[in-house]
Amino acid sequence: MEDQNPEPSTTANDRIKFNVGGKLFETTVSTLRSGGSDSLLSALSNRPAHDPVFIDRDPEIFSVLLSLLRSNRLPSTAKRFSNQELIDEALYFGVESHLRSALAPIPLNGIDSTLLTTVKPSSDGVVSDFHAVDGDESLWVAHGGQISVYDWNLSHVATVRTHLDFISSIKRIRPDVAAVGSLYGSGLHFYNVANGRRVSSAEWVDTSDVRIHKARVHAIADSEGSVFASYDCHHGENCVLMIDKSTMEISSEIGRMSGNSSKNMVPTKLTYVSEMGVLVGSSVMSGAFGYSGYVRLWDPRTRDVVWEMSDPGSGRSSRFGDSFADVDVDLDELRLFKICSKSGDLAVADMRKLSDDPWVYLKEKNPSMRNVGGNGGGNFVIHCYRKQAFVGREGELEVWSRVEGSEDEGIANEGLYRRNYVDKVEDSGRGIIKKIEGGGDRLFVTRENVEGIEVWQSSYNSGVVSVL
Numbered sequence: 001m002e003d004q005n006p007e008p009s010t011t012a013n014d015r016i017k018f019n020v021g022g023k024l025f026e027t028t029v030s031t032l033r034s035g036g037s038d039s040l041l042s043a044l045s046n047r048p049a050h051d052p053v054f055i056d057r058d059p060e061i062f063s064v065l066l067s068l069l070r071s072n073r074l075p076s077t078a079k080r081f082s083n084q085e086l087i088d089e090a091l092y093f094g095v096e097s098h099l100r101s102a103l104a105p106i107p108l109n110g111i112d113s114t115l116l117t118t119v120k121p122s123s124d125g126v127v128s129d130f131h132a133v134d135g136d137e138s139l140w141v142a143h144g145g146q147i148s149v150y151d152w153n154l155s156h157v158a159t160v161r162t163h164l165d166f167i168s169s170i171k172r173i174r175p176d177v178a179a180v181g182s183l184y185g186s187g188l189h190f191y192n193v194a195n196g197r198r199v200s201s202a203e204w205v206d207t208s209d210v211r212i213h214k215a216r217v218h219a220i221a222d223s224e225g226s227v228f229a230s231y232d233c234h235h236g237e238n239c240v241l242m243i244d245k246s247t248m249e250i251s252s253e254i255g256r257m258s259g260n261s262s263k264n265m266v267p268t269k270l271t272y273v274s275e276m277g278v279l280v281g282s283s284v285m286s287g288a289f290g291y292s293g294y295v296r297l298w299d300p301r302t303r304d305v306v307w308e309m310s311d312p313g314s315g316r317s318s319r320f321g322d323s324f325a326d327v328d329v330d331l332d333e334l335r336l337f338k339i340c341s342k343s344g345d346l347a348v349a350d351m352r353k354l355s356d357d358p359w360v361y362l363k364e365k366n367p368s369m370r371n372v373g374g375n376g377g378g379n380f381v382i383h384c385y386r387k388q389a390f391v392g393r394e395g396e397l398e399v400w401s402r403v404e405g406s407e408d409e410g411i412a413n414e415g416l417y418r419r420n421y422v423d424k425v426e427d428s429g430r431g432i433i434k435k436i437e438g439g440g441d442r443l444f445v446t447r448e449n450v451e452g453i454e455v456w457q458s459s460y461n462s463g464v465v466s467v468l
Contacts, residue, residue, distance in 0.1 A: 016045060017052035023059035024052060027066060034069050039094030041069075061089045069095065074102045083153050100152060104137075105441040105457040108386050110399025111420040112459055113443060115427065118452040121148045122159070125451035129170045131178075132439025139444065140178055141453065142167035147178055149193050152440065154455065160196045162189065171220040173227055173245060181217025181229060188217050188229045188241075190248060200248035204231040204241055211237050221270035221279065226251065226300070228279055230267040232259060238266035240281065242300055254303045255281070255296070262292035263310045271329045276351060278306060280336075282327045291323040291341040297354075307354045330384035335412065337389050339380045344393060346382075346400060346419075348412045362400065363414040369398075369421070385438030389417065392433030397423040397445065397456075422456065 016032065018025045032045040044053055055062070060077070064086065067075040078086065083103060090099040121127070124144030131140040137152035145164045149157040162180060169181045176194040181187070187203040204215035215231035215238075222228065225245050232238035236259025242252045257264035267281030279300050284293035296308040311323040325341035329351075336349045338359070349358035381392040389400040400417040422443075431447035438444070443456040 016047070018044075018062075019052040019054045020057055020062040021055070021059040025059075025062070025066065027070075031066070031069050035093065035095040035098065041093050041095065057089060057092065061086060062093075065090060065093060065095060065099070068098055068102055072098070072102070084155060087153060087155075103153070107458065108388075108438065108441040108443060109458045110388050110390060110401055110422050110443075113399075113422050113456045114459055115423075116442075116455045116457050117154065118454055119150060119154055120452035121146070122156075126449060127446050127451075127453055128166060128168055130435070130437065130444065130446065130453055131171050132437045132442070132444045133172050134439050136175070137440030137442075138172070139439065139453070140170055140172045142170040142180060147180065147191060147193060158193045158196075160191055160193050162191055163198065164189070169217055169220050171222060171227070173222050179220050179222075179227055179229070181220060183216050183218070186214040186216055188220070188227070188231075188243070202229070202241065202243050202248065202250055204233075204239065204250075204253075209237075211235055218266050218268050219270040219281075221272045223272045223274060223300075228254075228270055228272060228300070230270060230281065232266035236260055236265075238264075240267060240270070240279070240298070252300070252303060254279070254298050254300060255305070263294055265293070267296070269327070271331075273329060273331060273334070273351070275331070275334060277301070280329050284323075284325060284327075290321075291325055293323065295324075295327050295336065295338070297351075325380040326382045328382045328384045328389070330387065330389065332384075332387045335384075337382055337384055339382050339391060341380070344380065346389065346391065346417075348389075348416070350412050360412045360414055360416075362417050362419075364419060365415065366419050369419050379432055381433050381436055383436035383438065385443070386441070390422070390436050390438070390443060392436055392445070394432050395428040395430060395447070396421070397427065397433060397436075 014028050015026055016029060029045045032041040035041045061081055064075060064078045086099055090096045121141055121143045127141055127143050129142045139150040141148045145162050145166060146159055148159045151157050164182045164185050166182055166184050167180045168183045171179045173179050176192050178191050180189050187201050189198055190200045192199050204212060206212040212233055215233045217229050217231055219230045227243040227245060228240055230240045238259050239256040240254040241250050244251045259265055262285045265283040265285060267283050269282045271280045279298045282295045284291055294310045297306045299306050312321060322340040322342045324338040327338040329336060334351045336351055338347050345361050347359040347361045379394050383390045387402055391398050398419055399422050400419050403418050431450045434446045434448045436445050445454040
C-alpha cells in the first residue's frame with residue numbers, strides 16, 4: 001500500500017517504506033515476510049525503519065507483487081504486463097512461488113476449455129511427439145531430431161539437437177533427462193537437456209537370435225524406478241524392455257512376440273498403472289478388412305500377462321466386428337476406455353473387474369450430439385485426464401465428463417458419463433487431431449502436419465463445475 005493509505009491496525013514500528021523506481025510505498029513487516037524467509041523482501045524487513053529503502057526496479061510491477069502478498073491473488077492491474085515480465089520481477093524479489101500459484105490454471109474442465117495459445121518450436125515446427133508433465137507442469141517436445149523444453153509458464157527453457165534425424169517418441173524420466181526413440185533408428189536414448197549430452201542408450205540385443213538387430217522403439221512409459229519401451233525389428237519380432245532408471249541398464253524383457261499377426265504386433269501405446277502395479281500395452285492395425293489389435297496387461301515383476309483382449313474377438317464381445325481405434329487408461333478411476341472404429345462409440349471397463357467382455361458402452365444423452373458418431377474411417381484419438389475422457393474425431397475435440405451426482409456410484413454404467421464439445425466449429429477445421437495429452441490442468445493437442453501444439457485450459461470467468 002502506498003503511503004497515503006496506512007494500515008490502521010499497525011504501529012509505526014510495524015511498518016516499512018520503500019522507494020521503488022522513484023515511487024514511495026508503505027507496507028507492514030508481516031506482509032513482506034509472507035513472501036518467505038528466503039525472499040529479498042523478507043530480508044529487507046529486518047532493516048531499521050528510518051529512511052525508505054531504495055530499490056531500482058519497476059514500481060508498477062512491484063505494486064502488483066505487493067498486492068499479491070497481501071491478498072494471495074493478482075490485482076486487475078496485472079493484466080497490463082506479460083507473464084514473463086511478472087516472473088522476472090518475482091524472481092528478483094524471491095516470490096516466484098507465490099506468483100506461480102496465482103498464475104496457475106484453474107482445474108481443467110473440458111466443457112469450459114478454450115484455446116489459450118499455440119506453442120511453436122523455432123525450427124522443425126511440426127511436432128512428432130510430446131510429453132506434458134503433470135508434476136512440474138513442463139512440456140517436452142520432439143520436433144525433427146530436436147528436443148525442446150518449456151516450463152510451467154510455457155516459456156522456452158532449452159533446445160537440444162540429438163543424433164537422431166527424427167524422434168517419434170519422447171518421455172521425460174528425470175527433471176533434466178528425456179528418453180527418446182525413433183522409427184528410423186534403433187535403440188532408446190537418454191538425453192540430458194541441461195548440457196545437451198546423450199547420457200546412455202538401451203539397445204535390444206539377443207546373441208542367440210540373429211534376427212534381433214537394430215530394433216526400433218515405438219512407445220515409452222515409466223514408473224518410479226523403471227522405464228518401459230516397446231521395441232520391434234524389421235521382420236516383426238518385438239518385446240517390451242524394462243530399464244532401471246538409476247543405472248540406465250536393461251533389467252528384464254517382457255512379452256516377447258513374433259509379430260506375425262495383429263494379436264502379437266509391437267505395442268504402440270504403453271501406460272504404467274502404479275496403483276495396480278501393471279503395465280498396459282495396446283496395438284492397433286488398419287487394413288483392407290478394417291481395424292484389429294489388442295489390449296494387454298503385464299505384471300512387470302513376474303513378466304506374466306494378467307489380462308488381454310483381442311479385437312476382433314472370438315465372438316464373445318457384444319460389439320463383434322466393431323474393433324477399437326484407440327484405447328487409454330484413466331489412472332484416477334482405474335478404468336480402461338476404448339473408442340470403436342466403425343460406430344465411434346465409447347466404452348469403459350473397470351480395471352479391477354476385468355473379464356472376457358468387460359466393456360460398458362456409454363449411452364449418448366446430450367440431444368445436440370446424438371447424430372455425432374463414427375465416420376467409418378477410424379481417425380479417432382482418446383486420452384483420459386482429470387477423470388475425463390477427451391476424444392478427437394478427425395478434427396473435432398470432445399469430452400466425456402462424469403455426470404453430476406455419480407461420483408459415489410462406484411461401478412461403470414451406460415449413463416455414468418456425458419458427452420460435450422470442447423472446441424468450436426471453426427476449431428475443428430485446423431486438421432486431424434493426432435495426439436491429446438493433459439498436464440498441469442492444461443490440455444495439449446497436436447494435429448496432423450500442422451505446426452505447434454495447441455494449449456487448452458478452462459476459463460476463469462464462467463465458473464462451470466459440472467456437466468449440464
